[in-house]
Amino acid sequence: MDPAEQLAFAARKAEQLAATLRQGRRPREVTVDPEVAACAAEIRQSILSMQQPVSAAVAADLVVGLSAFAKMRILHTDMLNSLRDLPRKTWMDLSMPILAEAVTSYAQFQLEDPEFNQYLSDLLVSRGVQRIGAAKLANLTYAAATLNLGAFEGVHSLFSAAFAGAEVGRLGTFDLSRTLWSLARLAPDVYESAPPWALKLSEALLRQKKPPFGYSLGQVLWALPRLGLVKDSETLWQKVKGKAGREAYAEKLRQADSSSQAELLRGLAENCEAAGLQAAVLNAAMLRAMAAEQNSAADQILQLMADRDLWTPVTYRLAARLGSSIKGSPAAPGLTSPGQRAHKYVRALYHALAKAKPGDAASAAAALESFSRSSKRAWLKFGAADEKGEVLEEAWKSLSQGQPRLALEFGTFLGYSATKMVRQLGRDSRVISFEMDPEVACLAMNFVELAGLSDVIDVRIGQCEDLVQQLKDELPPGSVDAVYMDHNQMTYHQDLSQLQESGLLSKEVLFAATQALKPGAPLLLWNLHEAQKAGIFSELDIVSSPDCGFKEMEDWTVLAKATTTRTRSLKRRQAVTTSKAPRELTLLAAECNLMRWRTAQGMVDEARWNEFVQYVRDGMQKFAGITSTRDYWPNQRWRDAARKHTYERLDY
Structure with missing residues (x-):
């Protein structure tokens, strides 16, 4: 033919x-x-x-x-x-x-x-x-x-x-x-x-019988204010807020100041079915009200939680901080059951509420770890746990040197890694942590309060790109000493580039990221490798270890330390220009992204992930000459077993 x-x-x-x-x-x-x-x-x-x-x-x-x-x-x-x-x-x-x-x-x-x-x-x-x-x-x-x-x-x-x-x-x-x-x-x-064209499109949208929902609603709430349509954005919000989802609340919370966030979180709580999640969101609303010095609003939330019998150990801590006396407050220790049909993340928090010593960060972290290990269904992917956690803790501890540090975290999850950062960087340090899912962010705020670290860990809700832009207006240049990424591996390199261009990073910033091999961040690895050759980073350490919870699955933790060379200005060193990544590496990154999507669809099991990880490792070596610089395996036989896998591609 x-x-x-x-x-x-x-x-x-x-x-x-x-x-x-x-x-x-x-x-x-x-x-x-x-x-x-x-x-x-x-x-x-x-x-x-x-x-x-x-x-x-x-x-x-x-x-x-x-x-x-x-x-x-x-x-x-x-x-x-x-x-x-x-x-x-x-x-x-x-x-x-x-x-x-x-x-x-x-x-x-x-x-x-x-x-x-x-x-x-x-x-x-x-x-x-x-x-x-x-x-x-x-x-x-x-x-x-x-x-x-x-x-x-x-x-x-x-x-x-x-x-x-x-x-x-x-x-x-x-x-x-x-x-x-x-x-x-x-x-x-x-x-x-x-x-005029924006007005035309917005008017057509507002005329629709069914308003947007889910991810689309979050997108349009982001877009309308940027197109000069603030009034239309508020009109749409009033129409949908009773049934708005997480994506929409995430965007509204990002746009709001702390005084408005408390009221928004109260609205989010009304959309939560599980009692445990509703209580956690209301606790987060109270934390935001207290941060804005709106004690009367915080008291109202306390009373609402008392009326609904939603007080938790975190609620008691907040009530004590407020010095509040609420009529009908539940007996201590309060709600420690997440409720029926609660998500695994909610159950993990309530396990910590029941088991951890309030105000003890180490005890709180240990409680999350014990929940994750309790069964296969309870397992939680903590990027800073087990061997990878030991690698990160060592790096953060070496940075502290008795001085207060400011760290940025991309991907709060339940707050586990943020508490670890504070414990290693020092109690006088501060962590600003980004989380795009507002419900997960609220769970993290509860965990951070349980650990006694709400005064030093600031959880912010929204897309990382937008939040970094906001930080430029808040922080002086060169103020960020450490960056830790454990969110969307496909955007690691873009988020780091935005940070470098913002001028926020200090002269000796420490950059760390996990999951560089599983599911893989080929373009981040390439950019860091090229940046090291250009003298922007003096040290680049790619540490091979077992992935959290999988003794025979490999992952890489990346550590990069900025150079202290005085011949380069801070501005020049942070404006990273790297050579173009090989085409094969760009395609490999696309395959990594597809594997993330397939996992969410239930298409990829542990065995196939083991195989794919080695495919990514081989590709990094073949197309870019990049591989791990050292091993951190408790058992070399596990490492050898992990590297024997061969991947049968799902792509062509």
Whole structure:
């Protein structure tokens, strides 16, 4: 069969397989389907046999195949590389709907390729986007925002002008919400007053019978104030706040000052079903009220909790700090049961409330550890526990030197690692910790109070990118002495770059991160490796050890210490410029991201993770010459067993 015909046939077959997802087939079944593997092999063979350059018709078939694999959440290296290598003439000959589908499908893999993104931006600006329907335009705008094409000239103007003339009445709630977020993301600055196209989109959204919910609601609440639509944002909030989810509350809490956060948290508590979670959120509301010196509001929350019999050991601590006498307060120790159907995280906190000595950080941490080890279902992934925890504690302790330190933590979780940081850095130190899930953040605030560290650990709710921007207005330059990351490994390198550009890091900052191998942070490892070669970091230690709770699964803890060289100015040393990561490393990072998604879908078990971890390790060595610098294994046989695994890829 002619390679072009083979590609067309295989692409249509892939399209049919992807369509089975809409018919109720589970992603797990599709990913391991032998027909998908056969289809991927045919596409690969046709691409390798194809004469270059290909025609627009062949390129269109390539886009059909890529779109199908994007819908199945399966990476196909040859299709992605072929798309990247298409000559400009072929791109210009594609119909606008096909071009839009190509960009939309490519964006789903979140590959970090600034050069190709620049190329796509130039193509879109030169072609224009007026000749596609409103729904496809919304998808294309979201893809452009995902790829951060707003960094390139003309892109935001292109899409805002397109929506100024688009029939937005045909868009539903979901598309309108994503479009507002996308245009706010693409905008070079925050709007003081709303432009006409933003008013048009916002009015269409507010007219919808069903308001946005979940992640989309959080996105639009982030976008509207940035587009100069503060009033519309408040109108939407009043409409949805009774049923708003965690994502929406996270964004409202980030925007609010401490005096407003207490009231927002009271609203969040009303959305919580489990009594234990409701009590924890109300305790967090009380902490925020006390921080804002709103003692009367704190007393009202105490009375509400007494009326509902929701006092916990943390509530008693807060009542004592307030010096409050509440009518009908429950008898000590109060609520120590999380309630029926409580999430594992809530049960973990209440285990600590029942077992730990109040005000004793070591006792509180030990209680969380004992819960995590009590059963397989109770296991909690603490990045700073076990061998990895020992590596981190040693590094933090070496930094203290009897001086107060300021540390930033990305990913609070239940507050376990933040308390460990304070114990090693010293009681006079301070930790600012970021957590995007407001319910988890409230659990952490309760745990921190139980540990007696609320005065030195500041838990902040919201997206890390936005919170770092806020810190620039609060902290003097060079004030951050330590950074610890254990959140989304795919954004480690971006978050570190933002910190470096902010000027917040001290001359001798210590950077630490776990899970660099599982699920993997290839681009962070590359950037740190290049930064060390440039003299920005004087020390880079990649420590191999068992992953927490898995004695034969490998993970890497990364430690990087900034150089003290005086010949470089602080500003120059923090403006990191690294060489471009190898294409293979970018694709490896995309595979790591897909594995995270598949795990959430229940598609990846412990055995496959063991195999994938070694695949990432081998890839880092092969494509970047990066590997662990030392071992921290209690048993070398465990290490040797972990490194014998071979991965059978789910991607192609």
